[in-house]
Amino acid sequence: MVENRPWLTFTRHLVLIIGVLIIGFPIWIALVASTNSSSEFVSGLMPLWFGDEGLGNFQRVLSNEERILGVSVSASRMMWNSFIMAMVIAVGKIVISILSAYAIVYFRFPFRKTCFWLIFLTLMLPVEVRILPTYEVVASLGMLNTYSGLTIPLIASATATFLFRQFFMSVPGSLLEAARIDGAGPYKFFKDILLPLSVNNIAALFVILFIYGWNQYLWPLLITTDENYYTIVMVIKRLMSAGEGNIPWNIIMTTTILAMLPPVIVVLGMQKLFVKGLIEQEK
Amino acid sequence: MATVSLRNINKKYANGHQAIEDLNLDITDGEMLVLVGPSGCGKSTSLRMVAGLEAISGGDLYIDDVRVNDLEPSERDIAMVFQNYALYPHMTVFQNMAYGLKNRKVPKDEIQQKVEKAADILEITNLLHSKPGQLSGGQRQRVAMGRAIVRNPKVFLFDEPLSNLDAKLRVQMRIEIKRLQQEFATTAIYVTHDQVEAMTLADRLVVMNKGNVEQVGPPIELYEYPATQFVAGFLGSPAMNFLEAKLSGSRLTLPGNVTLELDDAGLTKETHEREVVLGIRPEHMEACTDEEADFTLSVDMIEPLGSDTLLYGKFPETETLITSEQRGKLQFQRGYRLPLRIDRQRCHLFDKATQKRLG
Numbered sequence: 001m002v003e004n005r006p007w008l009t010f011t012r013h014l015v016l017i018i019g020v021l022i023i024g025f026p027i028w029i030a031l032v033a034s035t036n037s038s039s040e041f042v043s044g045l046m047p048l049w050f051g052d053e054g055l056g057n058f059q060r061v062l063s064n065e066e067r068i069l070g071v072s073v074s075a076s077r078m079m080w081n082s083f084i085m086a087m088v089i090a091v092g093k094i095v096i097s098i099l100s101a102y103a104i105v106y107f108r109f110p111f112r113k114t115c116f117w118l119i120f121l122t123l124m125l126p127v128e129v130r131i132l133p134t135y136e137v138v139a140s141l142g143m144l145n146t147y148s149g150l151t152i153p154l155i156a157s158a159t160a161t162f163l164f165r166q167f168f169m170s171v172p173g174s175l176l177e178a179a180r181i182d183g184a185g186p187y188k189f190f191k192d193i194l195l196p197l198s199v200n201n202i203a204a205l206f207v208i209l210f211i212y213g214w215n216q217y218l219w220p221l222l223i224t225t226d227e228n229y230y231t232i233v234m235v236i237k238r239l240m241s242a243g244e245g246n247i248p249w250n251i252i253m254t255t256t257i258l259a260m261l262p263p264v265i266v267v268l269g270m271q272k273l274f275v276k277g278l279i280e281q282e283k
Numbered sequence: 284m285a286t287v288s289l290r291n292i293n294k295k296y297a298n299g300h301q302a303i304e305d306l307n308l309d310i311t312d313g314e315m316l317v318l319v320g321p322s323g324c325g326k327s328t329s330l331r332m333v334a335g336l337e338a339i340s341g342g343d344l345y346i347d348d349v350r351v352n353d354l355e356p357s358e359r360d361i362a363m364v365f366q367n368y369a370l371y372p373h374m375t376v377f378q379n380m381a382y383g384l385k386n387r388k389v390p391k392d393e394i395q396q397k398v399e400k401a402a403d404i405l406e407i408t409n410l411l412h413s414k415p416g417q418l419s420g421g422q423r424q425r426v427a428m429g430r431a432i433v434r435n436p437k438v439f440l441f442d443e444p445l446s447n448l449d450a451k452l453r454v455q456m457r458i459e460i461k462r463l464q465q466e467f468a469t470t471a472i473y474v475t476h477d478q479v480e481a482m483t484l485a486d487r488l489v490v491m492n493k494g495n496v497e498q499v500g501p502p503i504e505l506y507e508y509p510a511t512q513f514v515a516g517f518l519g520s521p522a523m524n525f526l527e528a529k530l531s532g533s534r535l536t537l538p539g540n541v542t543l544e545l546d547d548a549g550l551t552k553e554t555h556e557r558e559v560v561l562g563i564r565p566e567h568m569e570a571c572t573d574e575e576a577d578f579t580l581s582v583d584m585i586e587p588l589g590s591d592t593l594l595y596g597k598f599p600e601t602e603t604l605i606t607s608e609q610r611g612k613l614q615f616q617r618g619y620r621l622p623l624r625i626d627r628q629r630c631h632l633f634d635k636a637t638q639k640r641l642g
Binding site for chain 1: 334357361363371372373383386
């Protein structure tokens, strides 16, 4: 559509700008708050411009030497925990689902359809629904307060399996046949042909799954009692309820900004691949 | 250098559909055998069984007198060119051509040498470092051919390789394939639904229909002496005309009381009347004067092709559409009544019930 109607253009931009402001303003508040000293918040109003405590706030939160976070571990430790959790979940989900999708699409084994539908059914059982039995299993296996307990129950993924299955089914069958004639066995076909073709999809999934893992709140809250395994997202909530009437907004916002950074970095860093993976089907 | 033999090959799908029934073919060394037929006739299935991409339900397949029924495609020493080229999109042209050799653990410098030689033959040396996505259809086709050539296999298999190309390129590639196949003197099986492609490429032609072989032989032989009505109608463009007729002795009676006295006495010795189908190619009906004419075609449609003119109309007193091909540019009008004489020497007669050739 190539139209030149100034009013339409104006309205369009107006709507977009309002949208950006609605999304952007809270982030602005957080960013500004993280640079002010705690005395700025006594009045009960949020400051709207940067203070001069930025560096200090971040240092104090990251090291947590004064126990300002209400826990004994530092924000850097918790970010590390979050990072481990997000990475293991993202990588684990991708590895498991790409392999199961490969099996379902390319191999004829007994109960193949049943397997697929079983995987598909788990779509209806997200963590929140099966949280009690899952907790029971993890507790009995002695995985409370461990990285494996944090990650393994979240790794099985029907969504990713389904996505790879759809992608594999769109790969022309003659590619497999050409590869068979070229002497590539199942392993080589996967490694040399299928995997390189899936790069964009893998990247897109990685971004989505990394953020999914990073944002996990309920599950780590349940299974960690040892502060050494706390994640950064968990602690924000604890900060809110820590002080009595005197909420340390600058510390909360600093932590929030820290918690936002890695997903932003992942999205920006993988933007190109991410968009390609979502919209483009390799010919 | 190889021979391929199919002995009573059967293909039955799990749902009970019999795709191929007792297929017997012998392909001699260096021969180009073309399988042709309408879609669903089993030609592609046959090729894929030779390739090993489709399991053989019954019978034996031999390549060079070795039974290969249970060998993997890669162990049969064949190379296949696919309709949609099936190039690996993430690999360069070089990698595409080298992949089969790499998997066979051919030394690197030998791969380099072989790929470059093949690229040189196919004139795609300048494309070696491009990806398939950057190539045109014709270029992709060349790469697909290159991938087959570098391996120097015993048998080339072509699965409708030209049907994704535009008409002009198709003719060009057709000649190219013929040239390459003769140059390498490699045994080849070629599947197509295009009868022109089939006629021009084949050393021997196999016309298939509904999972059965209708006729095997050199293309011209099939064209001139089609064994069945199906072969007669399938080969040749425009297609052969068919008219139901009655034959007694050597006298043929067509609808509208048109009678032809066939001089080919060998046709049938029977005296009693027999239901037959007369097949006559469009180019074997000559325009003539009213006195010499067997019948008069009332022209409904005209297609001037430049060198020839195609005329369509109904045979008198029937609903059968007749095509006539006349040399040159003819200025006919619709509704023109054209007297035509049927060439007695070029009549094909088929039994109406069995559709088999008579005489």
